[in-house]
Amino acid sequence: EPEVTQTPSHQVTQMGQEVILRCVPISNHLYFYWYRQILGQKVEFLVSFYNNEISEKSEIFDDQFSVERPDGSNFTLKIRSTKLEDSAMYFCASSERVAGGRNEQFFGPGTRLTVL
């Protein structure tokens, strides 16, 4: 069964460093998302991406964040200068192209980012 994959599973970095989180969405999906979950808290939307551009972004997704689809399979989230408060689990999700919002979003296993 096709699934969303994410690498690495755990990333430890120093404050101020740049990190790139990678995702491979399900191959026939056209909508891509990043969410984050601070430990013990709810899952929060960061950004959605369709047709090679950002569809929507949340207040959390400030200038330190960027997303890219560098090739036909990868979808990346870059944090330019990490802060302590960026420590969280980051989930990538993808969904098919269907009319309306009835798209099930399938989530990857997550990347746990720890900023020291």
Added chain:
Amino acid sequence: AQKVTQAQTEISVVEKEDVTLDCVYETRDTTYYLFWYKQPPSGELVFLIRRNSFDEQNEISGRYSWNFQKSTSSFNFTITASQVVDSAVYFCALSGASTGTASKLTFGTGTRLQVTL
């Protein structure tokens, strides 16, 4: 703005008991979709069900059932004869219906279910 409220932070039951997880939502959209996801201790998010706003039929899938009531803006989830493997955090989520664009999910704060022997 959309909002999902899961008032139950944590529920603890003994195996074989039935348990209902509550979800109340707010939205101005006339068409919207509701979801339940399971997050086991391993951390991944597992899709359980999607309901659309114009279909209020209850749904049953094995030991799981969902009760959608538009009049009270609720989408509750019942596990019958709970098992230890049901122990997880369960999230209710909501999305609007946007044609041709990605629809973000708004999650509730989750309910941690602990099933013991």
